[in-house]
Amino acid sequence: MINAVEKYSEISNIINKDLVMIIAKSHTCSSCKTIANIMDNNLNHFDKIDKYNVFVDDIDQFRGEHLIFSVPTVIIFSEGKELLRQSRYFDYAKIDRLIEMFAQ
Numbered sequence: 858m859i860n861a862v863e864k865y866s867e868i869s870n871i872i873n874k875d876l877v878m879i880i881a882k883s884h885t886c887s888s889c890k891t892i893a894n895i896m897d898n899n900l901n902h903f904d905k906i907d908k909y910n911v912f913v914d915d916i917d918q919f920r921g922e923h924l925i926f927s928v929p930t931v932i933i934f935s936e937g938k939e940l941l942r943q944s945r946y947f948d949y950a951k952i953d954r955l956i957e958m959f960a961q
Contacts, residue, residue: 859908872934877907881930889929905960
């Protein structure tokens with residue numbers, strides 16, 4: 858299940874977790890909706906990571922602070938450090954390997 862972030866104040870607590878994926882998206886982006894479904898159905902280790910949607914339409918400060926120039930953008934954090942960032946074109950195998958490596 859992918860949780861939605863509603864306030865910017867929640868972001869710092871979320872990204873400081875052990876392993877977390879944030880999917881930056883907008884309400885009008887049709888491909889943003891399918892990205893989460895593809896990851897949920899195709900990644901073997903997707904259940905081992907906390908997942909959050911951030912709608913950049915609602916939380917502009919996240920877009921500016923984390924340099925989100927296009928959506929969808931997937932960012933994986935571990936203890937506040939960015940491990941991976943992918944936008945528009947996604948290497949699902951790379952995401953899956955990273956989650957497997959850090960989730961152990």
